[in-house]
Amino acid sequence: MPSILKPASPHDSLTTPVDHDMPPAAHNRDGAPSSERRRMMLKAAAAGGAGLFAVRTIAAQAPAASSGQPVSAAPQPPFSPGDNASTAEVVVQTLLAWNVDHVFGMVGDGINPLIEALRRHRDTIRFIGVRHEEAAAFMASGWAKATGRLGVCLATTGPGAVHLMNGLYDAHFDGAPVLAITGLTFHDLVGTRFQQGVDTPALMQDVALYNTTVTGPRHALVVTDIACRSALGARGVAHLAISKDIQAMRLADDKASMENHGLRTSTAWRQPASAPADAQLRAAADAINAGSRVAILAGQGALGASEELEQIATRLNAPVAKALLGRSVIPDDSPFSTGGIGHLGTVPSEEAMHRCDTVLILGSTMPWVDSYPKPGTARGVQVDIKAERIGLRYPVEVCLVGDTKETLRALLPLLHQKDDTFLREIQAQVTQWNALLDQVASSERTPIRPQRVIRAISDTLAADAIVCLDCGANTHFAARFLTLRREQQLVATGMLATMAPGLPFAIAAQLANPGRQVVAIVGDGGLAMLMAELSTAVMNRLPIKIIVMRNDMLAEVVFEQKELGNPPYGCELGGIDFAQVAAACGAVGTSCHNPQQLQVAIASTLASPGTVLLEVHVDPAEPITTPDKLKA
Ligand SMILES: Cc1ncc(C[n+]2csc(CCOP(=O)(O)OP(=O)(O)O)c2C)c(N)n1
Numbered sequence: 001m002p003s004i005l006k007p008a009s010p011h012d013s014l015t016t017p018v019d020h021d022m023p024p025a026a027h028n029r030d031g032a033p034s035s036e037r038r039r040m041m042l043k044a045a046a047a048g049g050a051g052l053f054a055v056r057t058i059a060a061q062a063p064a065a066s067s068g069q070p071v072s073a074a075p076q077p078p079f080s081p082g083d084n085a086s087t088a089e090v091v092v093q094t095l096l097a098w099n100v101d102h103v104f105g106m107v108g109d110g111i112n113p114l115i116e117a118l119r120r121h122r123d124t125i126r127f128i129g130v131r132h133e134e135a136a137a138f139m140a141s142g143w144a145k146a147t148g149r150l151g152v153c154l155a156t157t158g159p160g161a162v163h164l165m166n167g168l169y170d171a172h173f174d175g176a177p178v179l180a181i182t183g184l185t186f187h188d189l190v191g192t193r194f195q196q197g198v199d200t201p202a203l204m205q206d207v208a209l210y211n212t213t214v215t216g217p218r219h220a221l222v223v224t225d226i227a228c229r230s231a232l233g234a235r236g237v238a239h240l241a242i243s244k245d246i247q248a249m250r251l252a253d254d255k256a257s258m259e260n261h262g263l264r265t266s267t268a269w270r271q272p273a274s275a276p277a278d279a280q281l282r283a284a285a286d287a288i289n290a291g292s293r294v295a296i297l298a299g300q301g302a303l304g305a306s307e308e309l310e311q312i313a314t315r316l317n318a319p320v321a322k323a324l325l326g327r328s329v330i331p332d333d334s335p336f337s338t339g340g341i342g343h344l345g346t347v348p349s350e351e352a353m354h355r356c357d358t359v360l361i362l363g364s365t366m367p368w369v370d371s372y373p374k375p376g377t378a379r380g381v382q383v384d385i386k387a388e389r390i391g392l393r394y395p396v397e398v399c400l401v402g403d404t405k406e407t408l409r410a411l412l413p414l415l416h417q418k419d420d421t422f423l424r425e426i427q428a429q430v431t432q433w434n435a436l437l438d439q440v441a442s443s444e445r446t447p448i449r450p451q452r453v454i455r456a457i458s459d460t461l462a463a464d465a466i467v468c469l470d471c472g473a474n475t476h477f478a479a480r481f482l483t484l485r486r487e488q489q490l491v492a493t494g495m496l497a498t499m500a501p502g503l504p505f506a507i508a509a510q511l512a513n514p515g516r517q518v519v520a521i522v523g524d525g526g527l528a529m530l531m532a533e534l535s536t537a538v539m540n541r542l543p544i545k546i547i548v549m550r551n552d553m554l555a556e557v558v559f560e561q562k563e564l565g566n567p568p569y570g571c572e573l574g575g576i577d578f579a580q581v582a583a584a585c586g587a588v589g590t591s592c593h594n595p596q597q598l599q600v601a602i603a604s605t606l607a608s609p610g611t612v613l614l615e616v617h618v619d620p621a622e623p624i625t626t627p628d629k630l631k632a
């Protein structure tokens with residue numbers, strides 16, 4: 001008889017289901033959907049169509065911390081498994097306790113007990129089967145980026161786990177909270193060169209901030225909580241490896257060690273929301289108040305602090321340049337916005353940074369050092385939740401380690417109102433820059449200029465659209481020519497800059513936001529890598545729209561090779577007909593060659609129901625440029 005601590009109150013008690021087709025009632029927690037509601041939602045979602053809208057209420061009704069992860073203050077521990085509960089059952093019930101309602105993955109014999117536990121709870125947690133585990137990891141990362149909530153992916157022993165790696169690095173590099181669960185070979189055959197015996201814990205060592213091998217259900221009761229909390233709290237990847245026989249082990253068969261007296265952990269969760277000490281805030285305010293030309297660089301760490309950032313920008317009359325992942329922190333049409341920054345950015349952002357006398361860096365480690373002020377020309381103040389990121393790109397003098405929202409709230413009353421001389425100078429540059437963009441985007445050249453495509457998409461997007469990007473020349477054009485408006489959102493790969501995430505990000509973003517328009521803008525090289533996920537979108541009846549920038553080329557690399565003085569080599573694609581690929585996957589696929597027909601093609605793509613792909617034949621010779629080299 002295992003000694004498990006009893007639950008704090010009877011209503012959150014759970015027993016292991018004996019009937020394999022009847023999932024138990026999930027616990028009800030503050031603001032989280034009840035088991036009944038969750039079940040109805042997922043049933044409706046599985047049916048597709050209007051039912052999908054019901055799922056949205058999960059996110060909408062849960063009181064979200066700035067991170068998006070629902071706050072949980074349930075009596076702890078939240079459930080009490082019976083003797084018959086397996087490790088897999090414990091893991092899935094713990095995921096439910098952490099409000100996880102989607103798991104992305106691929107089945108395999110190394111995770112059959114986990115898959116069976118997910119099947120039994122299919123009314124409250126949805127398993128999204130993918131065609132490649134890399135896509136599952138991108139989906140988990142994209143889920144986390146789009147919602148701030150924990151993304152979860154699952155892969156089998158050996159090759160399945162290996163396939164996850166690129167997506168997990170995307171999450172790791174961009175601070176997206178993701179839990180990866182992988183199968184391991186039989187616990188007593190680890191290290192015996194048994195089939196698929198990849199040492200997954202070692203494989204994950206660099207990418208995961210929490211990484212452990214689960215020894216049984218008793219251990220799972222503790223470490224699954226720790227893994228979820230680690231991913232959310234430290235913003236990164238947690239990994240649990242579980243041998244396939246261990247997944248099936250029952251609590252009654254898992255003898256506690258002599259020091260485990262029924263240890264349980266907690267699922268209580270609230271995003272840490274700290275502000276720096278008064279003296280540091282005062283030092284920051286002194287530096288900022290002494291400046292006459294203050295510029296702000298905002299990154300994804302400022303995404304939860306839009307209101308405070310706008311108040312600070314208003315007080316300081318400061319232009320705001322935005323790193324790619326922080327692009328929606330204030331709208332592109334805000335009077336303070338100078339658009340993107342860095343290689344994918346704008347001239348006014350460069351000007352703001354190079355002409356300011358004080359720079360305020362908020363939640364950003366934007367990598368292009370030449371887009372910061374020259375060291376010594378501007379005093380620097382930086383806000384970041386992670387202490388080790390302070391001073392990473394610019395030698396700031398005041399470090400504010402804390403939550404951006406809380407820090408800006410505390411800082412605002414200390415700041416003096418500045419006049420708008422500097423802002424107006426930069427705004428004049430924005431006007432000029434926008435005129436140049438208009439000229440480029442209005443070109444009626446054939447082949448179609450890629451910038452024209454992005455402009456047409458941007459002009460047609462729904463007011464609250466979510467746009468998902470790949471990596472390539474197409475990303476340069478998208479980053480520069482999209483005008484993101486209030487309520488619109490961008491999901492992209494930042495520090496990893498990997499090809500292929502656009503489609504999986506869109507699938508995850510649509511699952512998380514069933515009522516919103518979700519548009520992926522992808523390269524033909526990127527889509528070729530994971531295009532089978534079109535079938536995943538169709539199977540799950542996701543009305544995502546995919547615009548493929550078809551140039552039959554790995555174009556970005558062509559320009560990079562030429563810049564080195566090398567002739568382009570290895571960059572040609574065979575010329576895939578993506579409209580046919582889409583049709584073969586059950587989606588609608590169309591193509592467009594003619595600049596005059598572009599607007600109509602995009603409008604009808606975005607207005608059509610279901611999964612729709614539009615392949616636009618764009619000019620492979622359109623160069624990617626730094627902001628100063630852009631030509632009409
Ligand atoms: C996984 C991966 N492989 C290779 C690269 C190097 N790379 C960067 S952009 C690019 C070309 C992308 O081609 P495509 O998707 O067709 O976009 P385009 O540049 O043509 O718009 C390559 C090969 C990368 N970033 N990620």
Ligand SMILES: [Mg+2]
Pocket residue numbers: 472523524525549550551552553554555
């Ligand atoms: Mg291409």
